[in-house]
Amino acid sequence: xxxxxxxxxxxxxxxxxxxxxxxxxxxxxxxxxxxxxxxxxxxxxxxxxxxxxxxxxxxxxxxxxxxxxxxxxxxxxxxxxxxxxxxxxxxxxxxxxxxxxxxxxxxxxxxxxxxxx
Numbered sequence: 001x002x003x004x005x006x007x008x009x010x011x012x013x014x015x016x017x018x019x020x021x022x023x024x025x026x027x028x029x030x031x032x033x034x035x036x037x038x039x040x041x042x043x044x045x046x047x048x049x050x051x052x053x054x055x056x057x058x059x060x061x062x063x064x065x066x067x068x069x070x071x072x073x074x075x076x077x078x079x080x081x082x083x084x085x086x087x088x089x090x091x092x093x094x095x096x097x098x099x100x101x102x103x104x105x106x107x108x109x110x111x112x113x114x115x116x117x
Contacts, residue, residue, distance in 0.1 A: 013059055015041055020044040043070065
């Protein structure tokens with residue numbers, strides 16, 4: 001798992017944290033930095049579940065945005081690192097906390113046929 005701090009504002013202790021979709025890299029969100037003066041971090045590349053919370057721990061509050069597979073990944077990594085209590089706002093787009101699931105996510109057979117396992 002990769003974490004990129006795309007924008008840093010030393011005068012703010014708030015972080016906008018984005019968990020992207022499966023197969024995304026940091027480039028898809030770099031345009032956000034042009035008009036954003038706050039702190040912005042992106043989590044992506046879920047081939048490994050290793051999570052370096054040191055990028056996030058300096059911030060007191062988190063505005064969480066999760067997209068696609070990031071909806072499933074965010075709670076799985078934020079909870080064990082005791083970071084969910086810092087989330088003051090959460091927005092999820094086109095995803096489910098189940099991720100790969102017969103009823104509430106991507107059907108496992110379909111996911112496997114994509115060669116993403």
